[in-house]
Amino acid sequence: MAVKKRQKALASGRPPVSRPKERMSAQQSRTIIRTHHRLHKQLAAAQKTGDEMKAKELEAAIENNGGIAAYQAASKQGQANDRGGDSSKVLVDWLVELGVIDRKARGQNSTKQVPLRCLEVGALSTTNAISKFPTLIEMTRIDLNSQGPGIEKQDFMKRPLPKSDQERFDILSLSLVLNYVPDAIGRGAMLHQIIQFLKSKKGYAADNESLPLLFFVLPLPCIDNSRYIDEPRLLGIMDSLGLVLAKKRMTAKLCYYLLRWTGTVRRTRFEKKQIRDKAGMNNFSIEV
Structure with missing residues (x-):
């Protein structure tokens, strides 16, 4: 059954869980970050279409991946000097x-x-x-x-x-x-x-x-x-x-x-518009 769409908060789907205690390898941290972003994109799509069952499955998958705590721990390790440093x-x-x-x-x-x-x-x-x-x-x-x-x-x-x-x-x-x-x-x-x-x-x-x-x-x-x-x-x-x-x-x-x-805003609308398309491209976009 379709559910009424509502504006999602930034914190949507980000349950805090226990933090990993051991230092991750670079590959582990990259995997956690990539998986976290992929699951959140899928969750946003499920919520947009009102697919409650799929959304619950994805929320569970996010938690199994470590949730926001694991994501932040992976991101924080990425700021270590031997991982490229802090932005x-x-x-x-x-x-x-x-x-x-x-x-x-x-x-x-x-x-x-x-x-x-x-x-x-x-x-x-x-x-x-x-x-x-x-x-x-x-x-x-x-x-x-x-x-x-x-x-x-x-x-x-x-x-x-x-x-x-x-x-x-x-x-x-x-x-x-x-x-x-x-x-x-x-x-x-x-x-x-x-x-x-x-x-x-x-x-x-x-x-x-x-x-x-x-x-x-x-x-x-x-x-x-x-x-x-x-x-x-x-x-x-x-x-x-x-x-x-x-x-x-x-x-x-x-x-x-x-x-x-500059302090000067021009009211220009930027809608989601495909500007190129090749195999393997992502769907990141911004609408204002």
């Missing part, structure tokens, strides 16, 4: 290049500069690279399933909207989060939500035009091997939301972007 190192490098922070000032007390405010969505650690500048950057970390003290358990989509620039952020980090949202409409909604958390341009001096910024990371296949999204389309979506490209970096597995918030 916020790229953000720190870019902030230094843009003159937003001075690497030499790390750990020094400064009365000249009010710390920048950074919201890290999907935070896994309180000791990553962006956390090494406590006098320059004030960190707020949230995640659906907190990994420990210093990370607030919170669904970003349910976080109260800021009422003033004092409650907004200079930097927002969204690393390997958007690809976790189960459907295209939900991803577009998250991007709309993001710009409401970035400070307005009027709050910055003329010599600090780089801010505010969005640090955005996706698995490379999301733009390199999707039927519905490529880089020009992704950047077109971002531009329509007032986010313009400042920096980018591609690796064999990830695409890193730093986008500057």
Whole structure:
């Protein structure tokens, strides 16, 4: 029997279970991550069609795969130095290049500069690279399933909207989060939500035009091997939301972007539209 469709929360289908105690091999962590994403895509499809039986089977499969705890543990191990390192190192490098922070000032007390405010969505650690500048950057970390003290358990989509620039952020980090949202409409909604958390341009001096910024990371296949999204389309979506490209970096597995918030939103609709099709391509998409 078909069930009434309802908007899925970001936390849908993410039951916390006990965390693995032993260090995984690189192959084990990759398998957990890939299986987790595959099962969640199938779950979203089952929920969309109202197939309750299939949805329950997939929820059980997700739990058997370790649930969100195993996924986060695998992701956290991927940030270890011998597994490629933590993605916020790229953000720190870019902030230094843009003159937003001075690497030499790390750990020094400064009365000249009010710390920048950074919201890290999907935070896994309180000791990553962006956390090494406590006098320059004030960190707020949230995640659906907190990994420990210093990370607030919170669904970003349910976080109260800021009422003033004092409650907004200079930097927002969204690393390997958007690809976790189960459907295209939900991803577009998250991007709309993001710009409401970035400070307005009027709050910055003329010599600090780089801010505010969005640090955005996706698995490379999301733009390199999707039927519905490529880089020009992704950047077109971002531009329509007032986010313009400042920096980018591609690796064999990830695409890193730093986008500057202009404060100007153009109401442009991007529907799910097939732009290419080859065997083995994925269906990652964003609708705004």
